[in-house]
Amino acid sequence: MRSSLDDRLQSESPDNGGITYVSSHGNPDVDAQLRLLIDNVRDYAILTLDLEGRVASWNAGAERIKGYRAEEILGQHFSRFYPPEDVARGKPQAELEQVAREGRFEEEGWRLRKDGSRFWANVIITALRDGQGTLQGFGKVTRDFTERKLAQERLLQSEERFRLLVENIQDYAIYMLDPEGRVSTWNAGAERIKNYRAEEVLGQYFGRFYPPEDVARDKPQRALRVAAEEGRFEEEAWRIRKDGSRFWASVVITALYDPQGTLRGFAKVTRDFTQRKQTQERREVEMLRDAVLARDEFLSVASHELKTPLTPLQLKLTSLLRAVENHPEATLPVVRLARDLDVARRQVRKLADLIEDLLDVSRISMGQLRLDRSPMDLTALAREVISRYTPQAQQAGCTVELEAPAPIPGNWDRARMEQVLTNLITNALKYGAGKPIRVHVRMDSRLALLTVQDEGIGIAPEHQPRVFERFVRAVSERNYGGLGLGLFITQQIVEAHGGIVQVRSTLGQGSAFTVLLPQGLDTTLD
Ligand code: ADP
16 A cells, blocks of 8 residues: 555656645745744644654644644554544545645545544645655645534524425415526415416416416516515515416515625515405495495484474464464564564475485485385376475466376375475476476376476586486585485485486576386286
8 A cells, every 4th residue: 555655656746736845945944933833823733744644743733623742643644533434445545645646635524533523624635745846745734614514504404494494384475586587496385375386387487477467567577677676576466376266465576686786586475365355345345334324324313303393393383373364453563473484484394395305315325215106196296296386486487387188197106206296396496497397297108207397507418417316416506505315316216116217408498307107007017
């Protein structure tokens, strides 16, 4: 063994990469200084070996690291620093042969201390050649990297644990994209949420998780751009599972840059918030419904409260008025009192009507509009209402003409139909003052038709579609009083009867409201 190494050493040329140990160019002072340095360095085991591998010099660092004092180890073969399995494989000898050939050998591996314990060593062995290039021995520098090695292992372990953690998380899809947006890792949560197995999706562009309309708008690419520019991108939006179904996703994309500032890819964390969104939406709908219910209830309670004092007040005013009117020796002040009482009574009546409308609206919105049908004649009812409004018509300077060729029988709620007629006629008087009004009642292919037509201010085309909505008015309050409820109630009543109501109007020329009603005689139709 030794002789074969020697043979080979003889044949080595000096300039094959080997270095010369002595660099002091023979200056004895410098030599002494170097010796001192080497002897005293404690962080490095610095030793020399003779050609056979026996320890020839030993410094303080070597003693500290390996535990031998110089006198114990000088002349001993350096293979004792190696674990038995390395010695069995001839490793120490092979290393020297390599150094002789190539000038240098470096490795990290386990070595033995004197007490048999192991340490992780960084070892550099260098060929020592004299000025002629003849190999004189070996220099060996060893460092104890045990701490570093353990720290590295701990790091690796923690990285491994972290990887396992991420891989096994079920509630979050956690995966990475390369800078082009292709999937490069995939965890259990991603598989659970998106239904792709890793092998199906690795290397695929992540745009497949977006709905087609988002892909068409280039949204995936824009998300990556935002993440790359601002560090992160976050949103809640629809995403697509493998089977094409949608889920509501909370998404965070984080750009991953290396220390040099190069974009390495993106981390994506996605959560399935579908259920949460549904719960939230349900809650919102419930809240809205509760609010509407509360408002309707308020409207109902408030109108009842407002109405209660009005009825006795009206009765009192009426009886006072009668008492004053029947007073035989009425003097001027008494006549004026009668007139004032009448005005007050009419105001109370108006108030009562308004409140009645409000009550109707609240009944309608609570679904409590009930019809009390009975056989009746629409023509007769129209005639009755018109004659009741003769005084108001005169006051408004209107003539009301009824065109009704025949009785129109039907099975309707009489009080409600009276309300319809009243609303339409009072509107015509209000918005068509000073002009003639025509009420037309007729049958047309099994439908009862009622038209109230005026020649008044008319309704602008843009307002016409909305005049039947509650609280909607097409006029300013200053000129015309009202709450915007009459037509709403009218439409609700007509529709409850299975009919419809329409408006035709030209601004400045008048309006015609037409009610079309099934007769309601065939009960199976209702
Ligand atoms: P109100 O008359 O109390 O405002 P309505 O529900 O009866 O409420 O009518 C809604 C709106 O429709 C009115 O404010 C008015 O602008 C318009 N309108 C109703 N009838 C007529 C009509 N005959 N001529 C012109 N405008 C009308």
